[in-house]
Amino acid sequence: MSRKNDSRQTAKGKRPQQVLVFGESENDTKSLKELIVALRGNLAGKVQTRREPLVLIKNARPEDVPERAKRIADAVDIGRATHDIVCVFAHEDCDDFEPKHEGACRKIEEAMNQAGCPAHAVVPAWELEAWWFMWPAAVQAVRPKSWRAPDDYVGKDVGRIKDAKEQLQKRVVPKDNKPDKRKNFQTYQESDSPAIAQKVREMGLARKPAAKSGSYTRFVASVEQCEVE
Incomplete structure (x- = not known):
C-alpha cells in the first residue's frame, strides 16, 4: 500500500x-x-x-x-x-x-x-460534528449534568446539516435552560470531539447510528x- x-x-x-x-x-x-x-x-x-x-x-x-x-x-x-x-x-x-x-x-x-x-x-x-448527531446519547454522556441529548436528527440524514458545529453547540443546550444556569453553561467545543468518540466506542454504538x-x-x-x- x-x-x-x-x-x-x-x-x-x-x-x-x-x-x-x-x-x-x-x-x-x-x-x-x-x-x-x-x-x-x-x-x-x-x-x-x-x-x-x-x-x-x-x-x-x-x-x-x-x-x-x-x-x-x-x-x-x-x-x-x-x-x-x-x-x-x-x-x-x-x-x-x-x-x-x-x-x-x-x-x-x-x-x-x-x-x-x-x-x-x-x-x-458538513464537518465531523455532523456525525455526532448520529449518537445523541454518547454526546450527552460527555457532560451528563448539563447537556441535553441532541436527538433532533434521529432517523434523518445528518449529511444535510449546514454548519454542523454551530448546530451542535445550539442543540446540546437544554430546552429549559434557565437564565441563572446559562452563566456557567459550557457548550460543545471542538476539544470535546475525542471524548464523544470515546463514548461512542465505550457504549458500543459505532455500528448503531440513530441517523443516516x-x-x-x-x-x-x-x-x-x-x-x-
Whole structure:
C-alpha cells in the first residue's frame, strides 16, 4: 500500500503493524482513532495519529496537489522504517452537503495514489460534528449534568446539516435552560470531539447510528478494508 511496500523484517521477526490517521486537526484525528477502534477492536493499539502534515488537498489548486500529497506519503514512508503500515486515513471536512463529499474523497484518494501511497479519504459533511448527531446519547454522556441529548436528527440524514458545529453547540443546550444556569453553561467545543468518540466506542454504538450519513457509511467501509494479522 505504498511506494515502499516491501517485506523487510526486524531481527526479532515481523515489524509491528500500524494504521496512520492524518487530518485537519488533532481533535479530528483523535476522534477518528476512537471510531476506528470502535468499529474494529482488533485494531486497538495499532492506530496512530499524525499532526503533520495537514491534509489540505480537496480545495487545493491542481498544481499544488502533488506536493501536498507527497508530504503525507513521505510521512508514511518514515513510519515504514519501523512498522508495517497496513492502512492510511486522510481526513478533511467537506464544508458542504452530502453527496459533495464523494468528489472530495476521489480527489484526495487519486492524489495519494499518484504519490504512490494509497489512502482512504475521510470527508464528513458538513464537518465531523455532523456525525455526532448520529449518537445523541454518547454526546450527552460527555457532560451528563448539563447537556441535553441532541436527538433532533434521529432517523434523518445528518449529511444535510449546514454548519454542523454551530448546530451542535445550539442543540446540546437544554430546552429549559434557565437564565441563572446559562452563566456557567459550557457548550460543545471542538476539544470535546475525542471524548464523544470515546463514548461512542465505550457504549458500543459505532455500528448503531440513530441517523443516516453517506460519509460515515463510506468511512465504515474503509475501516473494514484494513487488513491486519
